[in-house]
Amino acid sequence: MKILVSWLAYNNDFDNGQVNTAGPTYNYHQYFFEQEGYDQHLLLATESKEDLPITRLKNKLDADFPKHNIQPKIISINDPIDLKEIKTKVEQILLEYSDDEIDIFFSPGTSAMQLAWYICHTTLGLQTRLIQLRSSRFTDDDKPERLFIDVESTEIPKGVILKQKQTSSDTFEYTEDYLITDSIKPVYENAYKVAQTDNVTTLIQGETGTGKEHLARFIHENSIRNNSTYIPINCSAFNDDLLESRLFGHKKGAFTGANEDKEGIFKKADGGTVFLDEIGDISSYMQQVLLRVLEEKEITPIGGTPEKVDVRIITASNKDLVELCKEDLFRWDLFYRLNVAPLELPSLQERGRDEIEKLISFFVKQKKKTLKKDSQLELTKEARNLLLNYGWAGNIRELENLIERLYVFSDKEVTVEDIPSFVKENNSEKSLLLDDIEKRHIDYVMTLYDGNQTRSAEAMGIALNTLKNKMDKYGLDRQNYLN
Numbered sequence: 001m002k003i004l005v006s007w008l009a010y011n012n013d014f015d016n017g018q019v020n021t022a023g024p025t026y027n028y029h030q031y032f033f034e035q036e037g038y039d040q041h042l043l044l045a046t047e048s049k050e051d052l053p054i055t056r057l058k059n060k061l062d063a064d065f066p067k068h069n070i071q072p073k074i075i076s077i078n079d080p081i082d083l084k085e086i087k088t089k090v091e092q093i094l095l096e097y098s099d100d101e102i103d104i105f106f107s108p109g110t111s112a113m114q115l116a117w118y119i120c121h122t123t124l125g126l127q128t129r130l131i132q133l134r135s136s137r138f139t140d141d142d143k144p145e146r147l148f149i150d151v152e153s154t155e156i157p158k159g160v161i162l163k164q165k166q167t168s169s170d171t172f173e174y175t176e177d178y179l180i181t182d183s184i185k186p187v188y189e190n191a192y193k194v195a196q197t198d199n200v201t202t203l204i205q206g207e208t209g210t211g212k213e214h215l216a217r218f219i220h221e222n223s224i225r226n227n228s229t230y231i232p233i234n235c236s237a238f239n240d241d242l243l244e245s246r247l248f249g250h251k252k253g254a255f256t257g258a259n260e261d262k263e264g265i266f267k268k269a270d271g272g273t274v275f276l277d278e279i280g281d282i283s284s285y286m287q288q289v290l291l292r293v294l295e296e297k298e299i300t301p302i303g304g305t306p307e308k309v310d311v312r313i314i315t316a317s318n319k320d321l322v323e324l325c326k327e328d329l330f331r332w333d334l335f336y337r338l339n340v341a342p343l344e345l346p347s348l349q350e351r352g353r354d355e356i357e358k359l360i361s362f363f364v365k366q367k368k369k370t371l372k373k374d375s376q377l378e379l380t381k382e383a384r385n386l387l388l389n390y391g392w393a394g395n396i397r398e399l400e401n402l403i404e405r406l407y408v409f410s411d412k413e414v415t416v417e418d419i420p421s422f423v424k425e426n427n428s429e430k431s432l433l434l435d436d437i438e439k440r441h442i443d444y445v446m447t448l449y450d451g452n453q454t455r456s457a458e459a460m461g462i463a464l465n466t467l468k469n470k471m472d473k474y475g476l477d478r479q480n481y482l483n
């Protein structure tokens, strides 16, 4: 079936109490309903005084377009600008048509109603399209123009509930535990938005040590669950039996050694957040169990009966889950359920030297405090360069650990001798000549900006001509960087 759904436009669909034939609903029927071949128009109105107008509008449409199937539906809404209430109601309606093609006529309604459409379109994973009309007053041919609102929808679990924000500020606050540099600012900004939307499952992807757990905790702390429990668990550390028991608990006597009832993490975190790290490593059996938990919102302790839980689930993986799905090692349906709000953290290499430098300074200051040192470490230029040229396969964690190690083993001034040999060995393959470093850096930045010399020069803080001259000098060809 092909359905059109829209709200009654209480002001614009009427003119002095009469149906406005230039109004959005009438216009839609006049110009687009038959052309699109709809089977039904679900015309929504809120209770109270709108029941009369909706009948009037339906009668007029029935008379002028007898073939059009119009189904008025009164929806009980206490407050037409209460987003949470409206969203819950329209979500239920849309889910009734989950097998159908649904065109949402976006224009009529309050802004909360429009926002509810938008959220449903982007999060419910249904076959919806958002449509608005440009009034004939603004078109060349005296006919309204139909426009599709181009936003990607994602395939995600049904029943996402937006809880209204309870924090007072619109953006997150920085604390001294975080360093949010340019490249990860957008990730944290998105994570903040994710945090404001309750019950949305998040998948954080990124190499080991890039800060996935850090980000998961940030989401919990900025969510309405921040006063409840947050429990992280590394799924790869357990076999199936142990993981199942850790997550869902067990009853006394469920297996040898189960001498008493034991609560699982999901129960302990009821009302809070569970962070499942290394989710790509769980077996197909556990994938199936987890999928059921996500679908039913209930857990079954080993040897027990199902129990409802209210837990926000954040997951992370340093493996590419799409690749795992393609290789049949991970279930697509579970992937879609987890990947409702994907977040990806870049590696230190991708973040570049500038940010590595900032992270070094950040941890030098932070560790002075946490390790209760009297004086702050200072790195000689050569020592610092060694760190900047290192590969950092272990990302932020490796960098943080190294600064701690330097605090333990070095005097106030850190020289090349203090830098561990694995860092120096990694560096020795690369020349430390300034020209070579500059060449490598230009190569890196040009790759980052796909050969765009203007942006690369800007990023490096040099003139475009200077960049061109240097590229000539080092024999770097712009063509090689174009995609």
Ligand SMILES: Nc1ncnc2c1ncn2[C@@H]1O[C@H](COP(=O)(O)OP(=O)(O)OP(=O)(O)O)[C@@H](O)[C@H]1O
Binding pocket: 177, 178, 179, 180, 206, 207, 208, 209, 210, 211, 212, 213, 214, 215, 277, 318, 396, 397, 400
């Ligand atoms: N934005 C940040 N600011 C300051 N420190 C950070 C930031 N992100 C991560 N860290 C620190 O880096 C270390 C590694 O981070 P985290 O444990 O979150 O990485 P991870 O990606 O979860 O690692 P793994 O894949 O091994 O589980 C932690 O000690 C964390 O405190």
